[in-house]
Amino acid sequence: MAKQERAIRTRNALITAAAELFDQDGYEASSLAVISARAGVSSGALHFHFANKAALVDGVVNAAGERLRSITRHRDALSLQVLIDASHDLVRGLAQDVVLRAGFALSARPERTAAARDLRRDWQTWVEATVERAAREGALMPGVVPCDLATTVVAVAAGLEALGGGDPRWLDRSALARFWALVLPCVVSPAARDLFAGLGRAGCDPVPRGVPVAPPRIGS
Amino acid sequence: MAKQERAIRTRNALITAAAELFDQDGYEASSLAVISARAGVSSGALHFHFANKAALVDGVVNAAGERLRSITRHRDALSLQVLIDASHDLVRGLAQDVVLRAGFALSARPERTAAARDLRRDWQTWVEATVERAAREGALMPGVVPCDLATTVVAVAAGLEALGGGDPRWLDRSALARFWALVLPCVVSPAARDLFAGLGRAGCDPVPRGVPVAPPRIGS
Structure with missing residues (x-):
């Protein structure tokens, strides 16, 4: 694998790991150390791609x-x-x-x-x-x-x-x-x-806590 | 002021202070010490009303x-x-x-x-x-x-x-x-x-980054 391709893979792995951890544990709770470990790369490699947490946020x-x-x-x-x-x-x-x-x-x-x-x-x-x-x-x-x-x-x-x-x-x-x-x-x-045509009604699939569907009665 | 009335005022002051700080600085960054100081009450008074941060959240x-x-x-x-x-x-x-x-x-x-x-x-x-x-x-x-x-x-x-x-x-x-x-x-x-009647159109007031209003032209 060429060096550049490896670098792109590492960068993408860091972005995915950061996104997963931010999404799961929140931004504050996700440290750079845990992110690099999850991506399977060294702390040095993380810092090569992203100078700090804000740069990683920009990356995501x-x-x-x-x-x-x-x-x-x-x-x-x-x-x-x-x-x-x-x-x-x-x-x-x-x-x-x-x-x-x-x-x-x-x-x-x-x-x-x-x-x-x-x-x-x-x-x-x-x-x-x-x-x-x-x-x-x-x-x-x-x-x-x-x-x-x-x-x-x-x-x-x-x-x-x-x-x-x-x-x-x-x-x-x-x-x-x-x-x-x-x-x-x-x-x-x-x-x-x-x-x-055909776009209008997608059937009344259940939605979260959907109200029961009753046909509206029209008043006089 | 009766004792009970004072307690209600203190409780409300704590809820308002907590809401302001959570809203402004975020939940994590808002400590109980800062909240009680902002409400102008002692840390003991805060703990009399709310056992911990989760109880204060419930209060808000x-x-x-x-x-x-x-x-x-x-x-x-x-x-x-x-x-x-x-x-x-x-x-x-x-x-x-x-x-x-x-x-x-x-x-x-x-x-x-x-x-x-x-x-x-x-x-x-x-x-x-x-x-x-x-x-x-x-x-x-x-x-x-x-x-x-x-x-x-x-x-x-x-x-x-x-x-x-x-x-x-x-x-x-x-x-x-x-x-x-x-x-x-x-x-x-x-x-x-x-x-x-009169409810339909509230005028095309400016909204955030609203698109310019142009009458739709109807195709043939």
């Missing part, structure tokens, strides 16, 4: 940022479809990919400077631009204000991330599917509706 | 729970209106009331036992019951699944709480108003719509 956040970039990559589809797909990819990633999950949590820590990378802000910027594109494509119902939709999508994703920290079932596909099932009928323009 | 969470109960108290109005009002009261409370904010954050800490009071779960239970009542009152559009609405409201509130920790503007009234403006048109039944 940047690795998570790469994953976020892949989630929000250009796709050849209607922007509203791209937004729905990316939101599902993000929530699934937060459930399954410890680097993405730890990166999001770390990038929101209060001691991070304003100039440091903030993954939620990156996500917000992308959501806003994508909703704007969806509006220009004529996919939004007349009267739907793009920033209302963008703000709501960002809030829901942050909420599922936060709730998922206490109960992973919030990061199931079903909770996010419930959100889209609720809003798509009033968000998708008639012109775009045919393209979203 | 329970005080926040009282505030949540007041937010979700019975109101003589349509259940959907009660839900909207309570969501605004909760978000405003998270912005302005440090005991409520710290209580929500503390009640989600991983070391809390499953039996300990969880304010987000209390809120979720209330939201689910209130949406169910709204459905029975005929206030929901046919086709709207109550658990979709309940899940979304819980996720949005948790998202605004989480995002508000990094940028308080998310706890402005405007971000939550955007959510309700987006969903109410497709959630409120025709029968109930007249009762919600």
